[in-house]
Amino acid sequence: MTLALHRHGPDGLPLVLLHGFPLDATMWDDVVAELADLPVITVDAPGFGASPQPDDVARAVGRSAEPALETYADAVAAALHGAGVDRAVVAGLSMGGYAVLALAERHRGLLAGVGLLDTKASADDEAARENRFSVAASAESVGAEAVGPMLTQVLGATTQAGRPELVERMRAWLAAAPPAGIAWAQRAMAARPDRLFTLEDLGVPALVLRGAEDPSAPQDAANTMSAALADVEVVVVPHAGHMSAVEAPGPVAAALRRLYERCAQGPVG
Ligand code: MLT
DSSP states (O other): OOSOEEEESSSSSOEEEEOOTTOOGGGGHHHHHHTTTSOEEEEOOTTSTTSOOHHHHHHHTTOOSSOOHHHHHHHHHHHHHHTTOSOEEEEEETHHHHHHHHHHHHOGGGEEEEEEESOOSSOOOHHHHHHHHHHHHHHHHHGGGGGGGGHHHHSOHHHHHHOHHHHHHHHHHHHTOOHHHHHHHHHHHHTOOOOGGGGTTOOSOEEEEEETTOSSSOHHHHHHHHHHOSSEEEEEETTOOTTHHHHOHHHHHHHHHHHHHHHHTOOOO
16 A cells, blocks of 8 residues: 545545644545545545554565655556555645655646645755754654644634634644654655745646644745736635634635536646
């Protein structure tokens, strides 16, 4: 197995959803419930959820064990092809968005449309890269505790102030995050290049969405991506932070449905 795929709804052109770090496909559950009438496939990243360990994923797609989002993208494409899917609308949140951009570079023919949620096309600066290496090392020594401090960064101020049950759900998810997956993903994200160029001639419908209270995928990053895209809807979800799909599943599902409907009408350009 390359990656664990979870199929929902009827057959047809699938909407594939790639989760954010350091969660797994279950982060999409409330969105999937809103899209019960659509063919949806959620995917676990290497080392997360029901997917194999990153080294096994790399081996399965013939790549080196060096952590890389290219490996994740190749594995998504291989898993989908293995499931009989040659074309899909693919949306990713944050790390999932980085993987969508790697798919746009390496497996463009797979994409009938793209959703870029709470993400950015730029590479990390040196400080961010160093921080990732330190989180990776910490995950290998103390485990999931390494990502505990993310709690206040991934949820918006409105959620943190008024939705204690959601704060607790996120705290539990972070505490259960798999250390090997954390370490691999941090190093893979540190290695990613700027991929804005992949959007410039994409030729399929796109969605750029962010939570209004997300500091880690700021509006200027969304503006940069949307300016590069020829056919794009831009959505800002009020009262949501970085985990917009968890904090505001209704508006996020509605935006994904509009993207899907645009894609199901056929390619543009
Ligand atoms: C995510 O939610 O996937 C992370 O914030 C991505 C990142 O660390 O850049």
